[in-house]
Amino acid sequence: MNARAWQRKDLLGIAELSPAEIQLILDTAESFREVAERPIKKVPTLRGKTVINLFFEASTRTRSSFEIAEKRLSADNLNFSTSGSALEKGETLIDTALNLEAMSPDLVVIRHRYPGVPHLLAGRLRSGIVNAGDGAHEHPTQALLDAFTIRRHKGRLDGLTVAIVGDIEHSRVVRSNIHLLTKMGSRVRVAGLRTMLPAGLEALGAEVFTDLEPAIAGADVVMMLRIQTERMNRKLFPSAREYFRLFALTRERLRAAREDAIVMHPGPMNRGVEIASDVADGPQSVILEQVAAGVAVRMAVLYLLSGVREEEA
Amino acid sequence: MQLISKVTILDGAQMRRVVRRMAGEILERNGGSSDLVLVGIRTRGVPLAEALAQELERMEGRAVPIGSLDITLYRDDLSTIAPQPVVRESHIPQPLDGRVAVLCDDVLYTGRTVRAALDALLDYGRPRRVELAVLVDRGHRELPVQADVVGKKVPTRAQEEIKVSFQATDGVDKVEILGREAKG
Numbered sequence: 001m002n003a004r005a006w007q008r009k010d011l012l013g014i015a016e017l018s019p020a021e022i023q024l025i026l027d028t029a030e031s032f033r034e035v036a037e038r039p040i041k042k043v044p045t046l047r048g049k050t051v052i053n054l055f056f057e058a059s060t061r062t063r064s065s066f067e068i069a070e071k072r073l074s075a076d077n078l079n080f081s082t083s084g085s086a087l088e089k090g091e092t093l094i095d096t097a098l099n100l101e102a103m104s105p106d107l108v109v110i111r112h113r114y115p116g117v118p119h120l121l122a123g124r125l126r127s128g129i130v131n132a133g134d135g136a137h138e139h140p141t142q143a144l145l146d147a148f149t150i151r152r153h154k155g156r157l158d159g160l161t162v163a164i165v166g167d168i169e170h171s172r173v174v175r176s177n178i179h180l181l182t183k184m185g186s187r188v189r190v191a192g193l194r195t196m197l198p199a200g201l202e203a204l205g206a207e208v209f210t211d212l213e214p215a216i217a218g219a220d221v222v223m224m225l226r227i228q229t230e231r232m233n234r235k236l237f238p239s240a241r242e243y244f245r246l247f248a249l250t251r252e253r254l255r256a257a258r259e260d261a262i263v264m265h266p267g268p269m270n271r272g273v274e275i276a277s278d279v280a281d282g283p284q285s286v287i288l289e290q291v292a293a294g295v296a297v298r299m300a301v302l303y304l305l306s307g308v309r310e311e312e313a
Numbered sequence: 314m315q316l317i318s319k320v321t322i323l324d325g326a327q328m329r330r331v332v333r334r335m336a337g338e339i340l341e342r343n344g345g346s347s348d349l350v351l352v353g354i355r356t357r358g359v360p361l362a363e364a365l366a367q368e369l370e371r372m373e374g375r376a377v378p379i380g381s382l383d384i385t386l387y388r389d390d391l392s393t394i395a396p397q398p399v400v401r402e403s404h405i406p407q408p409l410d411g412r413v414a415v416l417c418d419d420v421l422y423t424g425r426t427v428r429a430a431l432d433a434l435l436d437y438g439r440p441r442r443v444e445l446a447v448l449v450d451r452g453h454r455e456l457p458v459q460a461d462v463v464g465k466k467v468p469t470r471a472q473e474e475i476k477v478s479f480q481a482t483d484g485v486d487k488v489e490i491l492g493r494e495a496k497g
Binding site: 005006007024027028030031032034038039040042043044045048300303304306307308 | 383386387391392394395396397399400401402403404432433436437438
């Protein structure tokens with residue numbers, strides 16, 4: 001079998017992907033990036049295919065990014081969100097999914113607050129499933145777009161040092177990023193307040209820090225995570241100002257990283273909490289490039305998955 | 314089924330003469346090279362576009378812009394083949410508007426690649442005219458497509474294949490017919 005051939009019906013997580021599969025998605029995304037620069041930003045590739053965006057949890061940017069990716073591939077798409085839907089009327093998750101499947105979609109993009117829901121549905125549905133975030137478990141397309149952005153700037157992933165800083169415990173992007181980056185040969189450091197560091201990160205292959213400076217010292221990439229201010233009520237940290245003083249990425253602190261380090265953030269960012277404005281808008285920031293990369297990576301994933309029929313998967 | 318080389322249709326010297334004649338025809342058709350953009354269809358159309366551009370530059374003393382076009386996303390058989398073919402990047406020198414785009418491909422066969430290439434190309438702009446230049450026309454069209462500039466017409470059987478090699482990509486300039494070993 002061709003090593004460059006995609007064989008999976010679903011994209012559920014990074015954990016099960018091989019380095020060759022990751023490479024194939026990133027290389028394919030490279031070709032799709034160019035579509036956004038054309039006068040006509042649309043290709044007929046998924047004409048006649050139907051994609052359902054099934055979002056059980058609010059998400060503006062991930063859903064918009066998938067929607068644009070679907071439209072640029074000429075797929076027909078439908079957004080199904082839970083507010084006002086049958087789920088509020090007592091229908092079970094599986095019944096909702098089976099009802100949607102009865103309309104013969106080719107792909108279902110799903111976000112849910114509980115880990116494992118996309119995996120559950122993937123076993124029940126004939127359609128291909130794309131995990132768009134299942135709780136704090138996996139968010140594969142985010143990790144892929146981060147890797148895509150890093151690779152564009154650094155030309156490679158192996159041998160890089162990537163520091164991920166912030167609310168490690170509640171972030172939906174950390175696990176997928178650790179899986180992906182370690183598989184591709186990067187060294188991953190994670191750093192956060194002790195109250196935001198879950199156990200078991202070392203087992204995933206990450207080095208754990210409880211201070212910012214040593215974590216970003218000599219790093220090629222500094223990835224800041226959103227601090228959800230609503231978590232303050234749970235006493236994970238005393239105040240936004242206190243957090244800024246301890247853990248925010250400021251221009252002075254960024255000097256500890258390599259001179260050519262890039263600064264990333266999955267958004268939405270809190271200026272003045274986890275990141276200073278002059279860093280977010282500074283020359284090392286690639287935060288808006290991540291957004292553009294998201295569309296290209298999602299186009300690549302939808303393209304690859306749509307070529308696999310159930311009997312082959 | 315292993316295909317073997319049956320006949321060499323063009324060797325290196327012949328192929329260079331053919332490319333030179335094709336470049337001459339392109340100039341004649343367009344009264345010069347000032348508005349031209351050569352667009353190679355991936356993969357073997359790209360070295361043909363480069364070879365033609367080299368000849369055109371030698372004849373006219375002016376560089377002609379070259380682009381490359383990957384037609385994977387425009388194929389009409391994506392729903393019948395699996396898994397998905399690898400997508401490569403396209404690069405079109407902008408803008409195409411008002412210029413003459415010369416699509417270049419190594420072999421013209423069913424015409425489906427050219428149909429896809431036309432759709433792809435027109436998403437990049439509105440060229441004043443689109444022409445088609447192919448090194449080999451082997452017949453067996455499935456769509457009403459014809460080339461404006463042809464290197465060599467070669468009658469073939471459907472089971473045969475045409476293999477085009479370029480110095481730049483394959484180390485040698487050559488056109489061969491591949492087929493099963495002839496009996497007797």
